[in-house]
Amino acid sequence: MSQERDPSNGTTGAESLVQTFVDAGVDVCFTNPGTSEMHFVAALDTNPQMRCVLGLFEGVVTGAADGYARMKGLPAATLLHLGPGPGNGLANLHNAKKARTPVVNVVGDHATYHRQYDAPLSSDVEGVARPVSGWVKVSESADDVAADGAEAVQAALSPPGQVASLILPADTAWNRTTATADPLPRIAPDPVDESAVGEVAGVLQSGEPTVMLINGPLTADRTSVASRIASHTGARLIMDTFIPRLERGAGRAEVARLPYFGEQAAEVLADARHIVLISTQPPVTFFAYPDKPNWLTPEGCALHTLVERSGDVDGALEALAAAVGADSIEPELLPFERPPLPSASALEPRSLGAVFGHLLPEGAVVVDEGGTCGAGSYFGSRTAPPHDWLILTGGSIGYGPPSAVGAAVACPDRRVVSLQADGAGMYTVQALWTQAREQLDVTTIVLSNRKYAILQIEFDRVGAHNPGPKAMSMLDLGNPDLDWVSLARGMGVPGWRAETVDEFHKALEASLSQSGPSLIEAVLP
């Protein structure tokens, strides 16, 4: 697999790592390097197969790796600088961890013999990486780097996928080695558990009220099978509120979404006697609240696990379809029907969503960090042409703009539409610059209501009623208002401000018809 090299001369450890990655199919690296990563940067030069994409902040880098792998099915590498690098990247690695996205972090550290000193950038790199990584390893010599890199890729792809962090002391990157490493085999998912299939089939055929709760990437094939099982047996198919990817729109099966707020979710699940868990865990609320339940399984409702996240999800669903006799029935698929343009001129989440669904291109990848204003577009595009929908999985905001970068790098032939709440967008606003540098076809729609609207709702829900002016000032984004068109211009991205349906319609048409990135600030109530 490895390229021919002169074995007597060898390569740097960094070069051996880049070659190992390329051989294993990891050929995109989102980078924010520092001095300790300069040999890795140099190695990028010597290897034409590795594409490197610069982010001006590490949260951009890690969020891009998440969006990339969700669309590509293969991990990207990241290049991060000592403890502060994965620190700045931690929030989006948290989201990737919750999405079970494969990511391969390369984190430079001081040279092995320099770690003993309290230099300014000395830090507990491993300690920083561990809370968000399923796999962490420190390379201790240049001869180990290639093998460690192959192991990192294998670990990242270990079902269902995880964050793997390889820490690379600078001397292991600059020292020379003749070691190489072929890709390691993919670890197979756990095989179908036939007894679980039998148990669940019995439940579904019992006629008792049953919910099939599903998480994980929901491809059209997967939702089609699950939907056939549900409609054939009378069960309800529901997905978790936050899932990594959903193929949806016209020609695809519809999957209901568990509501975010616990009371509403509890109501949806209230009459279930059985909940079948498909690549997910028992439902709980996002947060706990005083005097509200956080465990959402109703009393007297039994939980049954069809397949764990690490299992063969499609295999289990197919076996279940066969067991209940739903394998050959016709799935119910959504028709193709774009919503009409709204007649009213006031721009609010619902009218914006109708314009969104009216124009969304076929094959678009929608990155949804729309927050409280995003639901209008989700509903507005229900029967739009088939498209992908990527959702914030870990609740750590600042996921949208970087994930849009990654999705666009993974899918250069598809339009990426980034539905972005204004408060969340500020966490990783630097991603716009990378969109401009790489001339990515990203349309960013900033849902600009100039407040942390979710917090204004949550403030009341946690029982802290009637916020005073000091508390309110912590929950709103005004004084001064953010001017997103200027922010975008500052990073080389053209933009428009839209305050009416008509302005938004014109801006969205213009954005979708031009290549490269652009941004629309949609001013909402």
Added chain:
Amino acid sequence: MSQERDPSNGTTGAESLVQTFVDAGVDVCFTNPGTSEMHFVAALDTNPQMRCVLGLFEGVVTGAADGYARMKGLPAATLLHLGPGPGNGLANLHNAKKARTPVVNVVGDHATYHRQYDAPLSSDVEGVARPVSGWVKVSESADDVAADGAEAVQAALSPPGQVASLILPADTAWNRTTATADPLPRIAPDPVDESAVGEVAGVLQSGEPTVMLINGPLTADRTSVASRIASHTGARLIMDTFIPRLERGAGRAEVARLPYFGEQAAEVLADARHIVLISTQPPVTFFAYPDKPNWLTPEGCALHTLVERSGDVDGALEALAAAVGADSIEPELLPFERPPLPSASALEPRSLGAVFGHLLPEGAVVVDEGGTCGAGSYFGSRTAPPHDWLILTGGSIGYGPPSAVGAAVACPDRRVVSLQADGAGMYTVQALWTQAREQLDVTTIVLSNRKYAILQIEFDRVGAHNPGPKAMSMLDLGNPDLDWVSLARGMGVPGWRAETVDEFHKALEASLSQSGPSLIEAVLP
């Protein structure tokens, strides 16, 4: 110390914490809250003595706390949200840790009974906070919160100062309690070690070449004593390259600065037979490089510790001055002499620095994250009116704009001048919004050379010569150029672009004469 309350009714745990902080002198809170912190936000409302300042990203919050405490000598509190909060804030907490700045983090977590579930935001909050905290504690009930808060403040102020992180599960914040806590006594620094003083006095009086190496906040009084000892004994007084704070300019003693690059630092130290460590550790290079030394103490040079960082630094210096007979001599202080305006029109770091020194107001607080372009201003203001200089201590970039926020909140009557390298500034650019909201008197000078210039230098120094186009594209900030005036406008901060000495002179005059924040993009070669 605590305010009177109705003991039968009690307060929320969060209210008890805010009151404890206020009683202990911690009356500023830099916040970026989420749902789990809503009761703390509500408590801010009930306590008029606590000032709260919102940041749109946690790196702003933690960097502001660092800048605040460096100027105030007392910690600010931060308010952060679960694992991703301290994650996003980690880079600037790293800088605070290296500066030994007292900081009190309040990090919300899920309610104690919700932590067991894999909810989207469940995370190892303690694991994230630990690598950058000297003290970490998890409150386990509302009754503990006040006492834990008092302990956190005491820990943060424990000499020489450290980051203290108090993790507050949501139910400990919302449950009611009658517990209160008075401030705990300040922990005293270690007393002067008379035998160390005697040893160092003997070294200084031996006539052998000696360097006094100093770190820690360098007040005018401290540098005056140290400088008198050095000039009286013939020793050289040198400070570490990166120190938290320096009172400098006209009327103050001059302290040489150890060069950043190891070869130059080694040359400075080459003929030393003794290095006296004053609140610092043996000198090492910032990074290790192939075939270059990283340990900077020359062979045959002895190391002597006068006082550790946790010791009574001023007491030790005064004892040493008395021991060598330097306690009553006149210190050598710098004259007041502003540099003339440059005659050439080309704007480069040196001419910019001359204008800077020509105009710097008395009592200014300069936050220096100027990177490779900052030295011109450091030299240009050598004999400017007395001012403070805050330096990036941990090498984790993105320190400048937030630290300027904190310094301005701590010192509302002083002009803050934020000398900001463009690459580093992008990490925490959101701080400009907080400067606008709080109408802080901050003049930001963006040193815009449109590259990671230090990395272009380091690329060569680590032995990775002749970067190709791919490597170079990872080290430059062009394509597209950042437009800082638009970025600032997007956050409510007025700005100017300056491409000549004259344009920069006019812009700096204008900025310094107006209240509130403004920004100058100085375009440099």
